[in-house]
Amino acid sequence: MHRTVLFGLICLVLFPLNVAALESDRNQSVLVEADEVEMDFGSGKRIYRGNVSIRQGTIRILADQIELFYEGEQLHHAVAQGNPAVFRQRPDGKNHDIVGTSRTIELDEIHNIVTFITEAQLRQDRDAIEGERIVYDMARDRMTVRGGTTTPTRTTRAGEDAQTTLSQSDAGRPRLVIQPDDARAPDKDPPPSANSTETRNETPFETVQAYVGDKGAPTFAGQSLTTAPLGTLTAGTPVRVLRTLDGWAQVNTPRGVPVWIYGKFVSSRAGLGTVTGSGVRLRSTPSTGADSRVIGEASSGQKVWVVSVHNDWKQIEAPSNLKVWIPASRIQKSTDAQRWKDDWRSLARTGNPG
Known part of the structure; x- marks a missing residue:
């Protein structure tokens, strides 16, 4: 299938997210890429499938599939699915991106709500919040985090792969991770990446x-x-x-x-x-x-x-x-x-x- 590049069709799906966006994002053109696009003008549904990528200024969404639902000419909501689906954005006045990931990301254009569902995580710099479901109501500036019943909580620090699995009694509970300001001295480099032999030994393999x-x-x-x-x-x-x-x-x-x-x-x-x-x-x-x-x-x-x-x-x-x-x-x-x-x-x- 030929890769499809469309400008403008996805603009409204990003508007619920620009409360925290850079002013420059609002004036940028929108680029949507997908392997396949299906449009049903009767139902008002448009489906982008296969390596879907959306870009607008500092905003980027990556997913396996994104569905747009219209009522007349008005976008009602959108659903992005992936393993995981990824949302990335640079807020106004901030030096670090906000990165959200989950299996499903729902964008409610009418009520200005973004919902991350299943293995949900939001992080910025060294701070992260995780749960099975994260609902961000931007109109009311309110966030609700819910954990699952059996899924262990995974806590992370940006740039590292460490994880902590809680005991069964705590499994699935959302956790907010806030790193102290002095966790890393400002003049000290971040730790070597996983590519570096300083952090792990790699087993021999045939190229x-x-x-x-x-x-x-x-x-x-x-x-x-x-x-x-x-x-x-x-x-x-x-x-x-x-x-x-x-x-x-x-x-x-x-x-x-x-x-x-x-x-x-x-x-x-x-x-x-x-x-x-x-x-x-x-x-x-x-x-x-x-x-x-x-x-x-x-x-x-x-x-x-x-x-x-x-x-x-x-x-x-x-x-x-x-x-x-x-x-x-x-x-x-x-x-x-x-x-x-x-x-x-x-x-x-x-x-x-x-």
């Missing part, structure tokens, strides 16, 4: 030669849609599959993944440059704040391609030994080893290790 499929592949810092997004690999990009796990593939790619590095450790401000420091951290954003995830390191003398400059930071195309995660469904195994090697070499920039 697989593959290509990105016709739909392209979004890249992430971790094995989840809620981790830092790193861009999109175009169709036909050769990748080295390091391992697959729960529908995800950890890969290397010769180029195409933009990351950030502290500027003084790269010799050039544009084009090909040389890393001048040892073990310099590569980050998802140009910052050392909590939202900036460490996703790897660059070695002294390594050649990198500088894409852009932002204050003291430089955006580079990541070295080909950087490990990133993509949905496993977006790749196809290569059947021609020599062709794959040739494609890898031709795509890699001069000096980029591969």
Whole structure:
């Protein structure tokens, strides 16, 4: 199926969420992408299926399927479903995104209510609230959190994978997690990511030669849609599959993944440059704040391609030994080893290790 790109049809579904949105979000165009769109003009229902992505300014929604229900020309409500469905937004005056995830997200346009259902979580920076059902009434500025009867509560801290399962008597109860202001010193870097060998030892595995499929592949810092997004690999990009796990593939790619590095450790401000420091951290954003995830390191003398400059930071195309995660469904195994090697070499920039 051809990927469908529609502008404007989804605008109203985002309006209930812009109470906390940046002013600039309201003036941005809306982009909806899906593998398939079904419109029933009789019932007023529109269904977007397959890798559904909605973007408007700082707002992003990712889901397997989104249904829109209209009464006449007025949008009544919408339902997003995924494993999980993800909502991300940068509120006014805040330095960190609000990220909400659940199996189902319901958007009530009439009553201005957002409901996260099943394995629901809302978090911002180091604070998180979880439950089986979270109802946010924005018109009244009120939130209700309910737990399930058997589902263990999972508590998280942004950027970490630790989890706590409560005893049976506490299972399913919602929990609000508020990290103290001094939990992390402001001048201290976040802990290394799961890509770093400092945090865990990886078992040996056999790599697989593959290509990105016709739909392209979004890249992430971790094995989840809620981790830092790193861009999109175009169709036909050769990748080295390091391992697959729960529908995800950890890969290397010769180029195409933009990351950030502290500027003084790269010799050039544009084009090909040389890393001048040892073990310099590569980050998802140009910052050392909590939202900036460490996703790897660059070695002294390594050649990198500088894409852009932002204050003291430089955006580079990541070295080909950087490990990133993509949905496993977006790749196809290569059947021609020599062709794959040739494609890898031709795509890699001069000096980029591969």
